[in-house]
Amino acid sequence: MTDSVPGSLQSAGGQTSQGAPSSLPELVRFQKVTKVFGTGPGAKIAISEVSFVVQDLPNVGEMITIVGPSGCGKSTVLRILAGLPPHFPPTSGTVTVFGKPAGGPGADRGLVDQKYSLLPHLRVLDNVAFGLMLRGVSRGERHAQAREWVKKVGLEGSEMKFPAELSGGMQQRVAIAATLILHPRIILMDEPFGALDPKIRLHMQELLVQLWREQQSTVFFVTHSVEEALYLGDRVYRMSTRPGRLVEEVEAPRPDEPPEVMRKQSWFVEMTHDLLRKLEEDVPSSPHAGTPDAFAGP
Numbered sequence: 001m002t003d004s005v006p007g008s009l010q011s012a013g014g015q016t017s018q019g020a021p022s023s024l025p026e027l028v029r030f031q032k033v034t035k036v037f038g039t040g041p042g043a044k045i046a047i048s049e050v051s052f053v054v055q056d057l058p059n060v061g062e063m064i065t066i067v068g069p070s071g072c073g074k075s076t077v078l079r080i081l082a083g084l085p086p087h088f089p090p091t092s093g094t095v096t097v098f099g100k101p102a103g104g105p106g107a108d109r110g111l112v113d114q115k116y117s118l119l120p121h122l123r124v125l126d127n128v129a130f131g132l133m134l135r136g137v138s139r140g141e142r143h144a145q146a147r148e149w150v151k152k153v154g155l156e157g158s159e160m161k162f163p164a165e166l167s168g169g170m171q172q173r174v175a176i177a178a179t180l181i182l183h184p185r186i187i188l189m190d191e192p193f194g195a196l197d198p199k200i201r202l203h204m205q206e207l208l209v210q211l212w213r214e215q216q217s218t219v220f221f222v223t224h225s226v227e228e229a230l231y232l233g234d235r236v237y238r239m240s241t242r243p244g245r246l247v248e249e250v251e252a253p254r255p256d257e258p259p260e261v262m263r264k265q266s267w268f269v270e271m272t273h274d275l276l277r278k279l280e281e282d283v284p285s286s287p288h289a290g291t292p293d294a295f296a297g298p
């Protein structure tokens with residue numbers, strides 16, 4: 001676990017984001033990225049000089065979780081990375097993906113957000129297969145792959161249902177399958193489990209870990225919940241508010257047990273409290289401050 005000062009965030013190889021060149025290629029680099037919404041006296045700084053480097057680790061992706069209070073710019077960071085307006089392009093600073101300036105949305109980046117972005121008029125199977133259809137994959141082939149993915153996310157038997165017939169947790173499984181089936185090298189998840197019941201949320205965390213192990217992609221996972229961030233993350237980026245900044249990177253062990261087991265281990269409890277304390281110091285007037293799940297709400 002490493003504490004670092006603002007502006008010198010560490011990256012996978014232990015170097016700082018502004019540090020010496022590394023032998024590993026870069027997957028994502030944010031260099032002093034600032035986003036201001038609006039102009040004049042009403043202008044709002046969403047994020048200020050956010051810098052980090054994530055390296056392209058051969059055959060093993062990383063899980064980067066981003067945690068921080070509401071409004072600190074988590075979604076802004078993710079949406080800039082996804083290339084989605086109005087967050088993209090940033091007001092200043094540079095973003096590179098695979099060493100090239102980031103442009104609009106691309107096949108190398110897949111986004112899952114809190115609103116289950118399913119197509120309501122399509123059945124589960126066609127929702128999962130939708131991206132393959134856009135890529136011109138034949139109907140038989142895309143349905144075969146989609147059936148596999150429906151199974152992997154535990155929804156066998158629901159292939160012919162419409163999204164409205166599914167619970168929130170099931171809809172989010174469909175959204176995850178629809179993204180992972182395309183094997184994006186970078187998976188962006190914006191509070192994907194934020195609207196789920198606590199128990200279902202833990203199941204989804206475990207499922208995500210299982211699926212991601214097979215994928216070799218790097219995941220950026222935004223969450224309010226310190227416990228979710230620590231469970232899932234190889235590295236937790238802590239953001240601070242007014243203006244949104246990246247202030248700390250914490251390394252955490254890979255999850256090798258279900259979340260309800262890992263959450264009881266002493267190192268996990270200690271790290272949770274340490275992170276919560278820092279988050280509470282950032283927002284001393286938070287009405288939710290004081291409990292381990294203080295930041296778990298949507």
Ligand SMILES: Nc1ncnc2c1ncn2[C@@H]1O[C@H](COP(=O)(O)OP(=O)(O)O)[C@@H](O)[C@H]1O
Nearest residue numbers: 037044046069070071072073074075076077086
């Ligand atoms: N489209 C937008 N237009 C204007 N302000 C925005 C927009 N999106 C976000 N903001 C502002 O930028 C700040 C960071 O927002 P956001 O990235 O959504 O935070 P978080 O995801 O951490 O809750 C907030 O103050 C928010 O009001």
Ligand SMILES: [Mg+2]
Nearest residue numbers: 074075076190
């Ligand atoms: Mg957000």
